[in-house]
Amino acid sequence: MxxxxxxxxxxxxxxxxxxxxxxxxxxxxxxxxxxxxxxxxxxxxxxxxxxxxxxxxxxxxxxxxxxxAPDVSVEDFKNLLDTRLRVEAIAISDAVEHGDPAWEERIVMLQYRLNSLDRTEKAIEWEAAHRDFHHALIAACPSHYLVDFCMQLYDLAVRYRNIARPAAYPKRKISNEHQGIAEAALARDGDRAARLLVEHYRKTGEFLFDCLSEQDGAIKEAV
Amino acid sequence: MxxxxxxxxxxxxxxxxxxxxxxxxxxxxxxxxxxxxxxxxxxxxxxxxxxxxxxxxxxxxxxxxxxxAPDVSVEDFKNLLDTRLRVEAIAISDAVEHGDPAWEERIVMLQYRLNSLDRTEKAIEWEAAHRDFHHALIAACPSHYLVDFCMQLYDLAVRYRNIARPAAYPKRKISNEHQGIAEAALARDGDRAARLLVEHYRKTGEFLFDCLSEQDGAIKEAV
DNA sequence: TCACCCAAAAATATCGATTTTACTTACAAA
DNA sequence: TTTGTAAGTAAAATCGATATTTTTGGGTGA
CATH class of the missing domain: 1.10.10.10 (Winged helix-like DNA-binding domain superfamily/Winged helix DNA-binding domain)
Incomplete structure (x- = not known):
């Protein structure tokens, strides 16, 4: 690189x-x-x-x-997730408002790439594509301050995902959620895109929340 | 220190x-x-x-x-200000919702300190107090991610203020605006506090916006 | 006159060694 | 026991010197 x-x-x-x-x-x-x-x-x-x-x-x-290395806690994750939901809702609305054809094309391309990759077999590539996809959604937001902040929170959330180490990923079709968000964005429906994005993050968040809480419990039992 | x-x-x-x-x-x-x-x-x-x-x-x-040193531009300042308005509106609402007595007392104390200082004669102290006051307003927001981000944007905005070098500060009573925000916050009226804070920033922003534009003009004339 | 290339100069990036700081252990005094 | 103190150890912080990279400026040829 x-x-x-x-x-x-x-x-x-x-x-x-x-x-x-x-x-x-x-x-x-x-x-x-x-x-x-x-x-x-x-x-x-x-x-x-x-x-x-x-x-x-x-x-x-x-x-x-x-x-x-920073400590983790359920409390902190709650704050992180909550902040992310609200800030990124703003960012995607802005992006939908200001996006140009190149922005649209990149979303389409990355969604395709994400669907082509198997999450468990090509984990590294999937991770990169997932990050790129979520970045692409908000990339047309005029404020790079907001975009950068969102990506910083994204990375911190990925850390929680890795640390929570879910035994298996939830069965819900995540690619469908991605598609819904992308469609709403491309249809220039900012409110819907924001709503679906928030829902998407909240679902993933709550799933991880449970994994984390279990770990906490396990640790307390061990002590 | x-x-x-x-x-x-x-x-x-x-x-x-x-x-x-x-x-x-x-x-x-x-x-x-x-x-x-x-x-x-x-x-x-x-x-x-x-x-x-x-x-x-x-x-x-x-x-x-x-x-x-980062470049400055009217465009960038616009983005910065806009981001700040929206993010800090969230932060102060949160703070109003979660603030405890210590939070209230600190706001009162800092507002008093700010009023006691002359902006031009005690510039350094005034600057510090002003920053502390604005920080105190949002400090009760549970997400330190949000608070830190706000303060980062605050500092960048102060840079623009220093660079714009206004010949004289506007005549409007800034301390009245501060008082209004503080009162709304202490009265637990999150919406009003957010509205007044946004207004406060927007006014300052537009004032600086003019200074910057003039400078841009002056530079272009000189070339 | 202009574009291009090369050597000298300047500035950044990096290393290995030294200094400073914080933590731990041991021991003595109350 | 508890408290206080001092020596010893481990790690971070810093420095001075070296290696790399970029920039600059002048000269050459078209």
Whole structure:
């Protein structure tokens, strides 16, 4: 990729992936020296990457004491989801209002791609396509501030999805939901698109919510 | 301050101030070596600070080519303001719904402090108090994601205010507007608080909008 | 005059080593 | 026991130097 030219950006992307995937456990310490060795680079690029990640909430920095993977909690996930629903509803309405033909075509293309990929067999590609699809929906929103914020929340939500580790994905046809949202967007029905998107997130959210609560329970029992 | 213990955080705050105040001109290059000397420290803390700032949109990073102060434009300010109005309206409604006595007391206290300070004679203190006041209004919003985002947008807006350099501040009594918002919030009238807050920002926004447009005109004439 | 290429200069990116800070353990005094 | 203190250890923070990359400026040929 173009953005992996410098060691700093390689470190950024790799550490980011480790946090999002749950490979680095929530609440656990992130040691610079250890990363430095496993990534085979000096401390500077690692520190820079961690600094950047910490202002994206993907890493928590404690002055003079190092870096940590953020804690997770049902409470936090509730806030995250709730914020996302409301902000992204605004973003998609804006996008529907301002989208041009290129915006439409990209949505169509990505929806097709998403349908072509098997979620479990081609997990990496599916993840990337899913993110691209949701980005494409709101990409025509004139405020890049809003779009960037939505994608930041998207990433944090994906982390919760990975950490909740659902035994199996729900049976409801997610691709149908995607199609509904895309159709509403392309039909320039902003309200409907927003409503369906919110519903889509809320359903996924509640499913994960249950997974998380079970884990919490299991942990408490173990103690 | 507590947060200035490390060189990195000193660098962060100082560079941030330089960008927000307009001391570093929009679009101009930010040279590491120059900063390193003027701040009297090594390159590492400076780079870390710049990395952090770049993911807060206060600095633009161009891979392998260094760092720059973000460009400004009327278009961008429009987006920024518009985003802010809508997101902060949500935040203050939430805060009004969830605020506790400590939240109320802090608003009262900060409004008093703000009124006691002269905007031109005690500019630094006024700025800090103004930021604290606006933060206090939304601080009871349960989603720290939303609150943090609002404050990020607040800072970007302050940058525009500093860059627009209004010859004189408008005559309208800003403290009255603040009081109106605070009263509505304390009376638990979320809708009214949101409406007044939006109005407050929009008025300031349009005022700055004019200043910026004039500057644009002046620049074009000079060329 | 203009476009193009190459060498010198400047600036960024990175590393390895040093310094500083925070945490832990051990021990002594109350 | 509890409290306080001091030495030792581990990790982060920082620095100075080196390696890479980009930019600049001048010269050449069409």
């Amino acid at each position: 173009d953005s992996h030219r410098s060691l700093t950006s390689r470190a950024y992307h790799q550490i980011r992936e480790m946090v999002l995937s749950g490979e680095i456990q929530p609440g656990s310490r992130i040691q610079i020296d250890q990363l430095r060795k496993s990534l085979d680079m000096g401390a500077s690029p690692v520190r820079e990457a961690l600094s950047t990640l910490s202002s994206e909430q993907l890493v928590v920095r404690s002055e003079q004491r190092g870096f940590w | 507590d947060s200035h213990r490390s060189l990195t955080s000193r660098a962060y705050h100082q560079i941030r101030e330089m960008v927000l105040s307009g001391e570093i001109q929009p679009g101009s290059r930010i040279q590491i070596d120059q900063l390193r000397k003027s701040l009297d420290m090594g390159a590492s803390p400076v780079r870390e600070a710049l990395s952090t700032l770049s993911s807060e949109q206060l600095v633009v990073r161009s891979e392998q080519r260094g760092f720059w």
